[in-house]
Structures are given as C-alpha cells and as structure tokens.
Amino acid sequence: DTGVSQDPRHKITKRGQNVTFRCDPISEHNRLYWYRQTLGQGPEFLTYFQNEAQLEKSRLLSDRFSAERPKGSFSTLEIQRTEQGDSAMYLCASSSGTGPNTGELFFGEGSRLTVL
C-alpha cells in the first residue's frame, strides 16, 4: 500500500510531556498538510509544506507546536509541554500540484493523542 501513513496511531501521554508524530506522504506528492480533528468537528488546518518549505501556519499552531519536513519527504509534528486541550486526532494529508488546491487531498488514518 503506498498511501499516506502516520505513526504512532495512538499516543497516551501525561500533561507536560513532549510528543512527536510522523507522517510519510505519497512519495510523488510535493505538498503535505497537518490538520487537527476533535470530536464532532471537521479537520482544522494547522500547517502545510510545499516540498521542504513550511508556507503557512494557522494561529491554532502555538509556539509549543513545531513541524518539519527536512528533505521534502516525511514530516514530523512535535508538541512540547502537552496540555489536556491538545487531545485530538492529528491528521496528515498530501497532494501534488502548484497554485490553488484544486485536487484531492490524500489523508492518513491519523494519530490520536490523549493527554492525561
């Protein structure tokens, strides 16, 4: 299967700990997105990369959050000093193209974070 993969699928941590999620996009896709989804809500945009460049970050992404895509392939999303409000499903998606997004986003199955 060559879809978008995310790791880990589930993470339980204590408040104040750091966590890191990894996303491997579809190999030929130059765009990579991170979204956050809480119960009963749609995916909320966090950030996106065009190749290795992080081109936009949401105001939702506080200074405790950092994302990287060092070689334009896989990406990591790190949350420092986790808070209970960070509990959510973190979704990664990828796509190809330039200009406005007119195409399909391919989503992974998500990484569910529970902060105790």
Add this chain to the structure above:
Amino acid sequence: AQSVTQLGSHVSVSEGALVLLRCNYSSSVPPYLFWYVQYPNQGLQLLLKYTSAATLVKGINGFEAEFKKSETSFHLTKPSAHMSDAAEYFCAVSGSKIKTIFGAGTRLFVKA
C-alpha cells in the same frame, strides 16, 4: 476568507430513501468545492469535487452534488441510501489559498 457551513450535524434516513446533506460556502474568489467521507477508523476519502467545470458533479458510490453560485450552496445527494453509506461527510472549500477548509461534518445514519 473562506468558510463552509454544513446544516445539520446528524441526518437519519431509511434505507432506499433520498440522501440530502447540505453545505453552504463563503468565498471571495471562485471556489473549489469538495465532499469527503470518513468511515469509522479510516482516513478521509474524496467523494467528489467541483473545480469550475460542470455544475453537476458526479462522484463515487452514486453520490452527486450541484454547485449553485446564486445560493452559495453545494449540497450532496444520493437517490437511494444504502446501509454502507453510514459515515461522516465533510464539505470543504479551497480557493486562492493552498489550504482546504472543512466544515464541521454531518453524520449520516441509515435505518434498515
């Protein structure tokens, strides 16, 4: 700024009945519109998309949606519901920006 409003967080239909899921959008530029479906424990999958070609768009699994600029709507329909259609459905919009903005979702229940 762009936004999407999905009317009704839950919709329940009987098997074989018409499915209608409502979506209204706001966009200052010509929008690109999408419907995604999310089955339990699975990632979001694209059902269909509108990118300024035909206003009636056909998607997978018998779903279709009609872009109505005058009503700023992009409602999703299916003539006859099947039990396997039970899922959460998300309307989404993109435009001059790269990011795609999603609605809050509508959970579809199908009764036997």
